[in-house]
Amino acid sequence: KQEVTQIPAALSVPEGENLVLNCSFTDSAIYNLQWFRQDPGKGLTSLLLIQSSQREQTSGRLNASLDKSSGRSTLYIAASQPGDSATYLCAVTPGTASKLTFGTGTRLQVTL
Amino acid sequence: EAGVAQSPRYKIIEKRQSVAFWCNPISGHATLYWYQQILGQGPKLLIQFQNNGVVDDSQLPKDRFSAERLKGVDSTLKIQPAKLEDSAVYLCASSEGTQGTNEKLFFGSGTQLSVL
Numbered sequence: 652k653q654e655v656t657q658i659p660a661a662l663s664v665p666e667g668e669n670l671v672l673n674c675s676f677t678d679s680a681i682y683n684l685q686w687f688r689q690d691p692g693k694g695l696t697s698l699l700l701i702q703s704s705q706r707e708q709t710s711g712r713l714n715a716s717l718d719k720s721s722g723r724s725t726l727y728i729a730a731s732q733p734g735d736s737a738t739y740l741c742a743v744t745p746g747t748a749s750k751l752t753f754g755t756g757t758r759l760q761v762t763l
Numbered sequence: 764e765a766g767v768a769q770s771p772r773y774k775i776i777e778k779r780q781s782v783a784f785w786c787n788p789i790s791g792h793a794t795l796y797w798y799q800q801i802l803g804q805g806p807k808l809l810i811q812f813q814n815n816g817v818v819d820d821s822q823l824p825k826d827r828f829s830a831e832r833l834k835g836v837d838s839t840l841k842i843q844p845a846k847l848e849d850s851a852v853y854l855c856a857s858s859e860g861t862q863g864t865n866e867k868l869f870f871g872s873g874t875q876l877s878v879l
Contacts, residue, residue, distance in 0.1 A: 655805070685867075685868075692872070692873075692875075693872050693873070694767070694854055694856075694870030694871050694872045694873050695806070695854070695856075695868075695870040696870070697867045697868060697869070700867060740805055740806075742805070750808050750811070750819055751806075751808065751868070752805075753805025753806050753807070754805050755803065755804055755805050756805060
């Protein structure tokens with residue numbers, strides 16, 4: 652059974668810092684990995700999707716990397732802003748099904 | 764482009780009562796998902812529809828949960844009777860095609876259910 656773990660569970664950083672969120676998964680036979688953002692009381696917004704054949708994806712100040720062999724992914728946020736405050740979830744798609752398995756998320760707070 | 768619409772936004776019921784949630788996916792999206800997100804946890808897939816057929820309902824507690832997607836568009840999720848442990852946010856999501864594996868999912872804002 653695929654398990655997805657995210658560390659840390661919560662993180663507080665001052666504005667302007669670069670930061671890294673971590674995601675690990677137990678079964679490396681994945682089809683893809685996605686990073687989502689969830690604001691309080693709202694649904695999830697897809698940020699980046701990395702195919703299993705890819706090593707990384709970039710969108711603006713966000714960069715996600717994937718190392719299938721070690722079962723790890725990182726989300727790098729450059730020059731953090733208060734508007735980045737949210738919960739960030741990673742999810743993996745098993746190789747033979749489209750059912751996403753989510754981690755429990757990292758709650759990020761960027762302070763002024 | 765209109766997003767995924769869900770209603771109601773909040774619902775409070777007593778245990779053993781029934782409740783229903785409604786979802787309208789993005790127009791033209793073939794695949795629709797219902798997720799349950801318990802506080803402090805990641806979302807868990809309850810059921811996935813492709814058009815109006817069920818693709819995966821392996822984690823749906825079928826003794827009390829039911830879902831339908833008539834005409835391959837809107838969907839309803841019902842709980843009857845509700846238990847305290849059903850308190851959660853119920854998220855609906857949709858994706859454009861039928862090859863959901865590599866597609867981006869679009870989520871609604873969810874229905875927050877409290878069972879007292």
